[in-house]
Amino acid sequence: MKMKTSKVYLFFFFCFLGSLYALDTLIHGKTLHSNETLVSAGGVFELGFFTPSKSRFGYLGIWFKNDRNRKPVWVSNREIRQAVSTGVLYIRYDGNLVLSDRMSIPNIVNNGAGPTSNKTSAKLLDSGNLILMEAGKTIWQSFDYPTDTLLPGMSLGWFNKGNADRERKQYLSSWLSPSDPNIGLYFLGLDTVDLTKSNVWRQDHAYQQIGFWDGSYFRFFFQSLLDNQYNFSYISNSSQNSLTFHNKESNILRWFVLASDGTIMEFMMEGLKVSSVSYSICDSTLPHSSTGCLVSTPMMCKDGNNFSDIIKGSIPRSMLVSWPASTGTSDCEQTCRSNCSCVAYISSMDNGTRCELFYGDKDDLLNNIRKGNNSIYVRENDSKSDHEKKRKILLIVIALLIPLILMICIKLLFYLWRKSNCSGIHGNQVGTGEVHTSQLSPNNDPSTEDVIELGRKNDHELPLLSFISVVAATDNFSACNKIGEGGFGPVYKGKLKRNDIAVKRLSKYSGQGLAEFKNEVQLICKVQHRNLVKLLGCCIEQEEKILIYEYMPNRSLDSFIFDPVKQLLLDWTKRKYIIEGIAQGLLYLHKYSRLRIIHRDLKTSNILLDDYMNPKISDFGMARILFKDESKIKTKRVAGTYGYMSPEYAAHGIFSTKSDVFSFGVILLEIVSGRKIATFHEPNCSMNLLGYAWELWKDGRCTELMDPTLGGSCPVNDVLMFIQVGLLCVQENAEDRPNMWDVLLMLSSERASLPEPKQPAYSTLLNAAADGSSISTRQNPSPNLVSISLAEAR
Known part of the structure; x- marks a missing residue:
């Protein structure tokens, strides 16, 4: 017991x-x-x-x-x-x-x-x-x-419609290969135009429709072995369009997978037993030339809207939709007639109570003649009489239009004659279309130094917006929509297709110009990371050069960190999150992006904050590429901002990834201290922020550098570790500075394991400028060491 x-x-x-x-x-x-x-x-x-x-x-x-x-x-x-x-x-x-x-x-x-x-x-x-x-x-x-698998309860579609910052499109994306989970070549989701249709598409934009929501049910074009085993639901309202499914039987689990070759696989698990069936979007029963295999453009109603009764046959199973018809033949015909992709239908199954629609290629259908006993109604070609009627109508229209066409031609010739005369007086002018291509095309002039030209037509696959649409989006660049101004020019908030956007307009007084504009368009199109701002489009008309970005509701980091009221909202946890996010973005640019990019103008005003205070690096107008065989570059044109520029770049025009590391170190110390390097002032102190931080470090008084608004909300050792990393990043010699990989490791390690920093650059100098403005120059260096940002001529 x-x-x-x-x-x-x-x-x-x-x-x-x-x-x-x-x-x-x-x-x-x-x-x-x-x-x-x-x-x-x-x-x-x-x-x-x-x-x-x-x-x-x-x-x-x-x-x-x-x-x-x-x-x-x-x-x-x-x-x-x-x-x-x-x-x-x-x-x-x-x-x-x-x-x-x-x-x-x-x-x-x-x-x-x-x-x-x-x-x-x-x-x-x-x-x-x-x-x-x-x-x-x-x-x-x-x-x-979701990744490549659609489980019961998952949804495909568009969510948070109309909210530019939070809009989300959910779709399946195949694995790159059976052994590589990275995003592959095939995607499955709702059509971008008709959200009741479901497609599989490739990265080359060719696609195949696989089914549609008919208002009551979801219809697959392939015949599922598990038909009638799913409960599909479709939601359509102002905030979302989505398709979801659940299993009808609770003891059997069913789901779908988009394989790496584009095949749709349907799985069923009953107990421990798993079975599956595959549906190829390019069915082996279809000819290789069939338009039923990943069509690149939608099928049009080229065959009219009349249907003819052909001899007995059957419909190929590869592109078939079947369901009970409520009113027999007329109901089935009307359904097929309303969709241009419907080629044929059968309505004699089960005494007219079942309807089958065919969405494939007509040639595939004709191959099945006499392979069944059903009467097939096929969308027929236009009759000769219809062609004759259309030809007569066309001749009448042309006869009526000839006088109008002659008048237009005369006016056009007169306009061109006047324009050619004006060109002789005022010099050669470039048409608008030519401006578009010439301003973004490769620059073949070898004398133009330090301008990165990528030289391929598909380097800038960005929407090109008209100036009229940008004017409308910003209410004619209204002063009340202006949200900031930088070296490029003013930035306005706008609304395009109900989405908030940020519009950056090149000012004619800007120190930056066409080279920086082209550079930003070409570089930012090639990088995608959650800590980099997204470029949505551009506008080039006449003298106008405009960039359109995703809108960042919380503006730039400097508007928070240096504002006596807003900085209270940034506790130590949020500041750490922002610092680590900036480091992740830089690491991507330096190591993981398709191009190895040096930003060259990293500063707090170029760090934007989204709804969740996620930091995003912006303004790539001065960025440069480091190629595989390069570790550093020397330039005659020094471009950047006083206070954030590394000494080797400011004095000699030499830049590398360590130049960005220096700028990051300055930003880190600014975030910790809440003080701006360009306007730093401490009583009885002739040093700038870097020098002041160094002196406090040597004296063991680093806590005095901490922003007073943080109070006792943060661990002292945590702050000291971040200050130490900041000082390591702003060391005089570039070789002594860590790379961004090392920086991220340091930020997540113990302070005891960090190396001791050496004396930082500029630690004995006053600030070079009080406004933190960007510079771009080719002049010789000034004898005044305060202006450390001018370059030597070669």
Whole structure:
């Protein structure tokens, strides 16, 4: 009896331990290592680290618990190719869910959702959805960011329509290969024009429609083996258009996968048994020339709207939609007639109570003649009589238009004659269309130095907006819409197609010009990162040169950090988040982007903040490319901002990635101190901000540099570590400064492991300028050492 009682106690003890450590939830202070997993409460799904076969990269993913192959249904941060096989998943100090590899480079999993505290937890649900909760409310979920798998409850479509900053399009994207989870060549989602249609498309924009919402049901063009086993629902309102499905049977799980070759795979799991069937969007029964395989343009109603009764046959199963028809033949014909892509229909199945529509190619249909007993109604070609009527009508229209055409031609010739005479008087002028191409085309003049020209027509695939549309968007550049001004010119808030935009207009008095404009267009089109501002389009008409960006509601960092009221909103947690975000953006530019880019004008006014205070680096007008065989470049043209420029660049025109590191160090010290380098002043002190920080460091009084508004809200050791990293970044010699990879490692390490900084540049000089303005010059250096930003001539 005593032994039996002890077993009961032991059972309850283990139950108690299980309740303390929930296997499906990750909380603040706990970490998930590469050899550990989270398992949903019902044991359906598992989350952990995996390494695909034949791959040296690791990822964080979710898979079915009973799947021996652990094929993920969702992958986190798949675009970041980093080794995370020894990774860690944890809730960071700011409440974000963070993935870190063995090099301690942090990557936020919950992109697009910023928690307000560290009171968050991550939970894996039995639906396969990973959610991040704060105060009992879900603030982010993996179902909003699907990869290649559509699970029950997931949605495809457009969300937050009309909100430019938060609009989100959800679609499936295939793996790059069966062993590489990175984004592949194929995508599946709702059509961008008709949101009731569903397409598969390739990166080259060729696409194939695979189904549509008919108002009551979702109709696949292929015949699903699991027909009538799904409950599809479609939501259409002012904020979203989305398609969702659920399984009808609770004991059987069904889902879809978009394979790396574009194949749509339909899976079913009953118990531990998994079965699947594949549907090729380029069906093997179709001829290779068939337009039913990834058409590049929509099929038009070239065959008219009349249908003819052909001999008996059957419809190929590859592009067929079938459902019960309520009113027989007339109902079926009307449905087919209303869609130009519908080629034929059958309405004699089951005594006229079933309708079959064919959306493929007519030639494929004709190959099936006499292969069935159904009467097929085919969209017929225009008759000869119709052609004759159209020809007569066309002749009448031409006869009526001839006098008008002659008048237009005479006026046009007169206009061209006057224009040619004016050109002889006023010199040669370039037409508007020519201006567009010439101003963005490669510059073949070898005498023009220091202008990066990429030289390929598809380097600048940006929407080219008309000046009229930009004027309308900004209310004719209204003063009340002006939100700032920089070296390029004024910046206005505008609204284009109900989306907020930021419009940067080149001023005729600007020190920057066409070279900087072309540089920004060409470079920023080639880089995509969440810590870089997104360029949406440009406008070039006459003397106007305009750039259109995504709108940043919280403006620039300097408007917060140097404002005595707004800086109170930036506690230490937010400042750390901003510093790390800037570092991530720079690391991408220097190491991971398609081009190795040096910004050259990094400063607080060029760091923009979105709704969630995510920092985004902007203004690439002065950026330059470092090619593979280059570690540094020397230029005659020094371009940048006083106070943020590295000494080797300011004095000798030599720049490298370490030039940006110097600027980052200045920004870091500004964020910690809340003081601007260009206007720094301390009583009884003749040094600038860098010199003052250095003196406090040597005397062991670094806490005096800390912004007083932070008070006791931050750990002293944390602040001292950040100041030490800032001083390492602004050292005199470029070789002594860390690179951005090292900087991110330092920001996440212990202070004791950091090297000791050497004396920073300019530490004994007063500020060069009080306004922090940008400069661009080719002059010889001034003998006055205060103006350290002018370059030597070669």
